[in-house]
Amino acid sequence: MHTFDGTFLGDNSKLKDDDCLECKVCHYVYDPKIGDIDQNIMPGTPFSQLPEYWNCPVCGCERDLFLVVPKNYERDKDSGYSAK
Numbered sequence: 309m310h311t312f313d314g315t316f317l318g319d320n321s322k323l324k325d326d327d328c329l330e331c332k333v334c335h336y337v338y339d340p341k342i343g344d345i346d347q348n349i350m351p352g353t354p355f356s357q358l359p360e361y362w363n364c365p366v367c368g369c370e371r372d373l374f375l376v377v378p379k380n381y382e383r384d385k386d387s388g389y390s391a392k
Contacts, residue, residue: 329374330377331373332373
């Protein structure tokens with residue numbers, strides 16, 4: 309199976325608790341420091357501990373298709389992520 313670099317494919321053992329993950333469809337970023345209040349996911353909840361029913365709150369993409377955001381990237385409110 310061909311995969312994108314950074315796709316964790318549902319293998320939570322590849323994730324660290326502070327990893328941010330980005331939806332490969334709409335580019336929504338799940339940040340565990342923020343959580344997802346709209347879906348009752350409290351701040352501090354690692355991506356690996358999200359409930360099975362959780363999907364991207366913007367486009368509905370399945371969580372297995374999220375990509376790990378590299379630690380050397382920072383978020384720019386206007387253009388998304390870029391290397392530091």
